[in-house]
Amino acid sequence: MHKSWWKILSVLLLTYTFTAGLLLDVPHLPALQETIRNLYFHVCMWFCMMILFTVSVVNSVKYLRTNRIRYDIYARQYATVGIVFGVLGYATGTIWMSYTWADPNNPAAASFSAIAREPKLIGAAIALLIYLAYHVLRDSIPDLDRRARVSAVYNIFAYAMLFPTIWILPRLLPSLHPGREGNPALNFSDIDNRMRVVFYPAVLGWTLLGVWISTLKIRLNILKEKTLIHP
Amino acid sequence: MTGTQKLISLLTALLLSVVSFAQDSSGKEVEMADQMRSNGRIYVVIAVMLTILAGLILYVVRLDKKIAKWEKQEGKS
Numbered sequence: 001m002h003k004s005w006w007k008i009l010s011v012l013l014l015t016y017t018f019t020a021g022l023l024l025d026v027p028h029l030p031a032l033q034e035t036i037r038n039l040y041f042h043v044c045m046w047f048c049m050m051i052l053f054t055v056s057v058v059n060s061v062k063y064l065r066t067n068r069i070r071y072d073i074y075a076r077q078y079a080t081v082g083i084v085f086g087v088l089g090y091a092t093g094t095i096w097m098s099y100t101w102a103d104p105n106n107p108a109a110a111s112f113s114a115i116a117r118e119p120k121l122i123g124a125a126i127a128l129l130i131y132l133a134y135h136v137l138r139d140s141i142p143d144l145d146r147r148a149r150v151s152a153v154y155n156i157f158a159y160a161m162l163f164p165t166i167w168i169l170p171r172l173l174p175s176l177h178p179g180r181e182g183n184p185a186l187n188f189s190d191i192d193n194r195m196r197v198v199f200y201p202a203v204l205g206w207t208l209l210g211v212w213i214s215t216l217k218i219r220l221n222i223l224k225e226k227t228l229i230h231p
Numbered sequence: 232m233t234g235t236q237k238l239i240s241l242l243t244a245l246l247l248s249v250v251s252f253a254q255d256s257s258g259k260e261v262e263m264a265d266q267m268r269s270n271g272r273i274y275v276v277i278a279v280m281l282t283i284l285a286g287l288i289l290y291v292v293r294l295d296k297k298i299a300k301w302e303k304q305e306g307k308s
Contacts, residue, residue: 014284018277018284019277022276022277212295219298219302223298223301223302223305
């Protein structure tokens with residue numbers, strides 16, 4: 001095992017998130033109540049996804065500049081783990097909204113039709129689908145160098161599409177999702193100081209865990225590549 | 232004892248202590264000062280979540296070790 005301080009830091013920060021996130025006092029808000037603690041988990045998934053996708057696109061650009069296959073492996077694995085975190089963010093959001101947005105007095109279908117029109121959800125789904133298409137595209141090209149080049153270019157396009165789909169469009173349309181008016185969770189006026197103490201370490205902890213898993217997948221794939229060349 | 236074995240034994244000890252907390256409710260009088268039963272039993276939730284986290288981390292650590300071993304072998308050949 002590559003012993004690194006940041007792996008230990010990740011475990012410590014996540015342990016802190018899981019304990020302090022449940023124990024420390026949070027603002028008492030109507031409708032949200034205790035579910036506001038989901039900020040330490042659900043929101044962190046999206047932060048982590050965004051950071052991993054950014055690392056992925058940086059490696060794609062590096063590949064295009066140097067043509068070293070190693071950067072292509074980096075880009076792919078960071079994107080994969082980014083998708084995993086995105087799906088987790090989506091799944092946790094589904095649970096969260098069914099208990100805060102859905103109105104128990106309405107029939108389920110009425111609540112669903114209101115929620116299904118949420119621009120943030122549609123945007124996030126489109127962004128994730130674009131990244132899934134990145135993998136479909138990759139695996140459909142058998143030639144190693146062409147696959148790397150085409151998918152690096154596509155990855156830049158996919159990253160560019162993240163901005164309209166998850167950052168711009170949801171802010172132009174009416175939505176139930178908070179954070180439309182500014183930067184959710186980063187704005188100094190809309191996040192309580194008590195929550196900041198847990199939220200920032202939580203983002204860092206989750207991101208480091210994502211990077212850890214990505215590096216494992218990268219090392220595995222580099223080994224695979226080696227055995228393919230010299231069997 | 233390797234690091235993993237130490238971790239596993241620590242985890243088992245933790246689990247056992249949780250189980251023993253769960254079993255001593257047979258008496259008539261209700262013990263309320265118990266850490267695991269105060270604050271709406273939120274500590275139980277924390278114990279469950281930390282166990283899941285520990286399990287996942289342990290899994291990742293083992294994977295990391297396995298890959299490192301493979302890398303060493305690959306370096307030699």
